[in-house]
Amino acid sequence: MAYYRGICNFCGTGCGHLLRVEGNRVRGVYPLSGHPLSRGRLCVRGWHIHELLQTEDRINQPLIKDQGCFRQVSLETAIDFVARKIKNISGREVAFLGSPRASNEENYLLGKFARSVIKTNNLSLSSDAGQEESARVLLEGCGWPAMTGSLAELRQADFILVVGGDLTKQNPIIASEIHYAHRAGAFLATISPRKTQMARLSQVHLRPRPGTIFYLLQGLARVLADDRKIDLDYLSRFTVNSQSFIDGLKLVEIDKVVEITGIEKEQIARLAGQLAESDSAYAFYPTGVQSLDSRTMAALFNLFLLAGKIGRRG
Numbered sequence: 001m002a003y004y005r006g007i008c009n010f011c012g013t014g015c016g017h018l019l020r021v022e023g024n025r026v027r028g029v030y031p032l033s034g035h036p037l038s039r040g041r042l043c044v045r046g047w048h049i050h051e052l053l054q055t056e057d058r059i060n061q062p063l064i065k066d067q068g069c070f071r072q073v074s075l076e077t078a079i080d081f082v083a084r085k086i087k088n089i090s091g092r093e094v095a096f097l098g099s100p101r102a103s104n105e106e107n108y109l110l111g112k113f114a115r116s117v118i119k120t121n122n123l124s125l126s127s128d129a130g131q132e133e134s135a136r137v138l139l140e141g142c143g144w145p146a147m148t149g150s151l152a153e154l155r156q157a158d159f160i161l162v163v164g165g166d167l168t169k170q171n172p173i174i175a176s177e178i179h180y181a182h183r184a185g186a187f188l189a190t191i192s193p194r195k196t197q198m199a200r201l202s203q204v205h206l207r208p209r210p211g212t213i214f215y216l217l218q219g220l221a222r223v224l225a226d227d228r229k230i231d232l233d234y235l236s237r238f239t240v241n242s243q244s245f246i247d248g249l250k251l252v253e254i255d256k257v258v259e260i261t262g263i264e265k266e267q268i269a270r271l272a273g274q275l276a277e278s279d280s281a282y283a284f285y286p287t288g289v290q291s292l293d294s295r296t297m298a299a300l301f302n303l304f305l306l307a308g309k310i311g312r313r314g
């Protein structure tokens with residue numbers, strides 16, 4: 001029997017775990033106490049992730065379709081088969097799909113193979129459009145297609161905004177860290193039409209009409225501008241074209257935002273004020289089937305830029 005360290009790849013949190021291996025089988029999973037985020041915890045999915053390895057539906061040998069039926073082949077035969085097929089196809093005719101469940105190393109190799117060997121950029125590592133959109137918004141916004149804050153520092157945050165989704169179900173260990181931050185004094189706000197568990201914990205729960213979160217975020221940005229709570233020093237040091245964006249906010253009419261979203265002016269002003277006054281602020285939004293659309297993600301990103309919160313500690 002041996003124990004191996006690993007990272008749970010069931011969701012994007014990436015909790016640390018220990019795999020108990022007997023022979024060539026993983027027989028158990030245990031939390032890793034020294035992991036900076038999960039700190040010795042796993043959610044129920046993480047505790048049972050090894051069971052997926054034992055399911056009968058799992059494909060653990062290459063299959064080739066022959067006259068309408070799959071037949072099992074050796075790895076060498078499968079590689080030879082794919083290599084012969086791929087030789088006669090140009091880079092334009094082929095696409096590669098990676099998986100967020102695969103390891104970094106595996107996806108790196110897939111990318112190398114696609115780009116360097118087959119000479120194609122038809123490569124996607126996203127499991128759904130929501131993640132790809134999120135990565136694009138972040139890449140355009142700050143040149144880094146992934147989260148900008150540190151989950152390991154989440155407990156030190158003093159403002160946390162959860163927009164849409166249901167974090168407690170989707171990323172339970174992150175939700176647990178938010179609970180800790182909240183207990184330590186962080187101001188917690190949720191923007192979601194649904195009464196999620198995170199919303200119940202929040203000091204402020206804004207419930208805009210479904211499909212109107214974008215307008216509410218624009219309204220928050222307008223209030224920051226009107227109340228002179230935009231961090232102009234931060235914008236001048238770290239952004240370009242911010243003045244034209246601020247000028248564009250004049251087109252956002254707060255009365256119209258109230259009418260569209262159903263959220264009162266005072267509630268919008270309170271949340272904008274809390275964000276502006278915080279030192280360390282986090283925003284969480286879902287990807288996947290509950291994903292926000294890209295303009296809503298961009299509005300959230302721009303709101304945090306205006307308040308000068310991106311790229312700071314936390």
Ligand code: SF4
Nearest residue numbers: 008011014015043046
């Ligand atoms: S939150 Fe659960 S599913 Fe996600 S990485 Fe951690 S243990 Fe795995």
